[in-house]
Amino acid sequence: MSKEIITLDxxxxxxxxKKRTIEAVKDVTIHIEQGDIYGIVGYSGAGKSTLVRVINLLQVPTAGRICINDDVIFEGSKVTLNAAQLRSKRREIGMIFQHFNLMAQMTAAENVAFALKHSGLSKEEKKAKVEKLLDLVGLADRAENYPAQLSGGQKQRVAIARALANDPKILISDESTSALDPKTTKQILALLQELNEKLGLTIVMITHEMQIVKDICNRVAVMQDGRLIEEGSVLEIFTHPKEPLTQDFIKTATGIDEALVKIYQQDIVKHLPEDSLLVQFKYAGSATDTAIINDLYKTYQVSANILYGNIEIxxxxxxxxxxxxxxxxxxQLREALTAVTTANVEVTILKGDY
Structure with missing residues (x-):
């Protein structure tokens, strides 16, 4: 049974x-299990970064309860740790950011070593650890390069190595791929996934892009105006989003909105024959194993003209x-659609009389 490593209640x-009161986070409860890659998604101003800074008390909440790896660190309205305990607890939590936050006058190796300043390791042990970390993130050959000599993706890899220097159990990624191009973003996400599997690292991803959640996370929370509006497994949220904001995020991530604009412009759709329907099928799990389209013609003599199709894991x-x-x-159309629905396929009639 998985163990909860982050409990925010x-x-x-x-x-x-001055005369304004801003409620940045309002009554949010999130429980994150060890080994999760947990996405917190929302537009700017949703409160997601403020909420995540609560995990290591870089932002002290006004009220609530925080438990990190079995230790209560905040309860009611008070931090329950002294300064030394808080420093020790923060070492269990690494952070990476959008703009890397590397020191320009230090090499990649020196940037990583800086995080080991208070580690108690000898000079030789620090050197060995830095080499191991840079190797882990695929930058063993860039140890002596300065940030100005590195690409954006390489800078983020140095930042990840530095965040891992104190062997954290949790890694917080605050929009860490926002400044990167799509190809580099995929490479950094693949690296984070690899670290999650190899080190058993729990990763909390803050992002405004549902595509990133789709690519890497196993659970997701959606925030709006400081509140948690929806939470669940990525599969649940993507297949059955309840809130309008979540639905918008998912339409953007899957590309279906863009596809529909083009589909509606096609002559065959503009002049849809009387005996035809424009339909959308959504399916998951075992439903994808069935030869649905083939069966429609064989059993019901209903022909299918596929205008758009997408399947992913x-x-x-x-x-x-x-x-x-x-x-x-x-x-026959009626019978066919009843059979499709029975096969756990969600059917939406987009155009045509039914």
């Missing part, structure tokens, strides 16, 4: 500025989406 963060489960024109006699 009823977290409030309120700021007072979310948290080890195949998930698919398809837009197609189905043609046949009305009774």
């Amino acid at each position: 009823n977290i409030d963060v309120t700021f007072h500025q 979310l948290d080890h489960t195949p998930v698919g989406e398809m837009v197609l024109i189905l043609s046949g006699h009305q009774e």
Whole structure:
């Protein structure tokens, strides 16, 4: 059974500025298990970065309870650790950021070594550890390079190595791929996934991109205006999003909105024949194993013209989406769609009389 490593209960963060009161986080409860890659997604100002800074008390909440790896570090309205205990607890939590935060006058190796300043290791032990960490992130040959001599992806790898210097159990990624191009982003996400598997590292990803959540996370929380509006496994959230904001995020991540704009511009859709329907199928898990389209014609004499199709793996489960024109006699169309629904495929009629 998995163990909870981060417990945030009823977290409030309120700021007072002159005559204004800002409720940045309102009554948020999140439980993260060891080994999770947990995404917290929302637009700017949603409160996600403020919430995550609560995990290591870089932001002290106004109210709530925080438990990190079995230790209660905040309860009610008070930090329960003294300064030395808090420093020790923070060493269990690494952080990486959008802009890398490397020191320009230090080499890659020196940037990583800086995090070991208070580690108690000997000079030789520090050197060996830095070499091991740079090797772990694929930068063994760049140890003596300065940040100005590194690409954005390489800088982020140095930042990841530095964040891992004190053997943290938790890694917080605050928009860490936002400044990177798509190819480099995929490489950094693959590295984080590898570290999660190899080191058993629990990763908390803050992002405004559901695509990143889709690529790497196993659980996701959606925030809006300081509140948690939806939370669950990536599979649950992507296949059955409840809140309008979540639905918008997912449409952008899957590309279906963009595809539908083009589909509706096609002549065959503009002038849809009377015996035809424009439909959208969504399916997950074992439903993707069935030859649904083939069976429609064989059993019901309903032909299918596929206009868009996409299948991907979310948290080890195949998930698919398809837009197609189905043609046949009305009774056969009805029977065919009933059979498709029975096979655990979600059906939406986009155009046509049914």
